[in-house]
Structures are given as C-alpha cells and as structure tokens.
Amino acid sequence: MTVTEDSVRWGILATGGIAAAFTADLVDLPDARVVAVASRTRASAEAFAERFGIPRAYGDWESLARDEDIDVVYVATPHSAHRAAAGLCLEAGRNVLCEKAFTLNAREARELVALARERGSFLMEAMWMYCNPLVRRLKALVDDGAIGEVRTVQADFGLAGPFPPSHRLRDPAQGGGALLDLGVYPVSFAQLLLGEPSDIAARAVLSEEGVDLQTGALLSWESGALASVHCSVVGGTGTTASVTGAAGRIDIPGGFFHPDRFVLHRDGRDPEEFTADPADGPRTSLRHEAREVMRAVRAGETESPLVPLDGTLAVMRTLDTIRDRVGVRYPGEAAAGSADTE
Helix, strand or coil: CCCCCEEEECCCEEHHHHHHHHHHCCCCCCEEEEEEEEEECCCHHHHHHHHCCCCCCCCCHHHHHHCCCCCCCCCCHHHHHHHHHHHHHHHHEEEEEEECCCCCCHHHHHHHHHHHHHHCCCEEEEHHHHHHHHHHHHHHHCCCCCCCCEEEEEEEECCCCCCCCCCCCHHHCCCCCCCHHHHHHHHHHHHHHCCCCCCCEEECCCCCCCCCCEEEEEEEECCEEEEEEECCCCCCCCEEEEECCCCCCCCCCCCCCCEEEEEEEECCCCCCECCCCCHHCCCCCCCCHHHHHHHHHCCCCCCCCCCHHHHHHHHHHHHHHHHHHHHCCCCCCCHHHHCCCC
C-alpha cells in the first residue's frame, strides 16, 4: 500500500491499556490520523472510539482489516493473538505495527514475516526501545567503539505483583509468564548490541499454571561476550542495564528501555552523563516508534532499519530457546514444540 496523503491513517486493533497509551500519543502527532478501531465486541470498540474521537468502530477484526481507508494497523492484542490478528491484516493488504513479544514463538514470527514479504507490506515489531532517541545514542556510542569491544551486558525487568492466577500474566492460553511480557526487553537490549547469541543457559521458577514467574538467562557469543538477563512477575526490580567493554562502561540507572539518562565511564576520563532531550516528550512516550513507522511507509519501505525483521526473528529464537530450557509450553505447542529455531 502506498501512502498518498500527508497524514498517515491508523487503525487500532484491540482496546486495552497499551492500545490506549499508543492512541493517546498518536492523536497528538499532527501527521497521524486515527480513523478506525476494532475489538471483539462493538461496545468496547465504540467506547474506545468515543474516548479518542475515532470516526469508525468495528465489533470484529475482519472489518478493520478490510478497511481500505487505513494505511497502518496497530495490533495491540495479547501476544497469543498476534499471529492471527496481524496475519489477518497482512492478508488484507494492510501495513502492520505489532506489539511485542512479536508472537508466541519463532514459527509464528516466521509466518508473519514471510506473509509481509510476499505481500510487499510493511511490518514492524513495536519495540519502542529501539526507536528511543537516547537508546539510539547509546547504541551509536557502542558501535563507534566508545567503550571498546563489548564484554558483558546486564539488564533486568521485574514487576512486584502479586498477580492472581486469572491474570493474563499467569494465563498459559494468553502466553503468560514473565519472559514474553517483560523478558523480551532485556533480551532485545542485549541483542541490539551483540546480535543473536551462540549459546543460552536459563533457569526459571514456574507457576502452578506452568508459566514462568521469574527467569534468569545467561547468553553467550563466540566473541566471548556474555549477557545476564532477568525478568520477574513476583519481584519489582530496578530495571537497570549496564554494558561493559574493554575500555569502559555505560550504566542506565533505571528504566533502561525508556531511559531519561545514562552515564558513560571511560578509562582515564571523568564520567559523562547523557540526558534525554525534553523536546522528545515524556520518557514513556510511544511517539518515536509511531514516527518511524510513518517515515517508513511514506518512503515505501517494507521494514524499518531501526527494528529490522531479521532482528525480531532472532529475538524470538532466543525466547524460544529460553522457554525450551526452562520447560514452558503454551497450549497447542506440545506437538509443534516452542523451541523452533530453524
């Protein structure tokens, strides 16, 4: 689909909290128009449409997917439904921004990527961390050799909870557990800097339902680099990150996936603090990924260089392997297997 108007027209698929947060940022962008929303129930879609002044509300996903007045669909369902929802939109010729974790497993991710490439449609994982200006600055420093060759990466993301068994984070049918919901951030941060690991070790504490309550993984690379990543839904962590190289270190003191500052330590020099530009908006803003999607679709690109599809596939393979190591399976995966790393 070619965008022919100055404004990019968005459709929102799902009406939960992340959909509301993204839509709130979209409506503040002068070159974005939210023209339709869909939910499994018309009442939910109509309430969401009234809240944000959206002209069309659908009580089913198919109608949104077939709406030719939409340039991009933002898929904000639980990740257990990403394959179905994003696939439906891609089949109908829509461009898609799909929340993370991108899918339940690497097999589903490959299917979506293949479908987008076959149809020539734009597809991107909503890994807003990769689009954050301060994270991009950190990566540029590392790539330019500011701390030398990377030796270690550390990152954590944990919520205190407690979450009842009925909560989506505890529900296997919704892809529950700490790893896919929270652990995707530390894993993605490590792979942003080092690429796909060559070996993975992991341990987890599982719930009675069979999802991971907390997981720790050690990722290793042939270069000798190591990454320690941790996620939890039973303990609130500092959400810190650190990257150590042969000649220095970068520390993110908190909220590493949407930082407001980081500190560069280089051998023989005073520490340097890098802070977010106030003009970029609140640290929780999702506008940066929205702007990247709109830039790409206007340019006729089918994927973003900031969030490349091959990188998304590599992260999904890592998440599969971690789940395989700790024994987490979701409904329907017993036969096909979750650790699908082809």
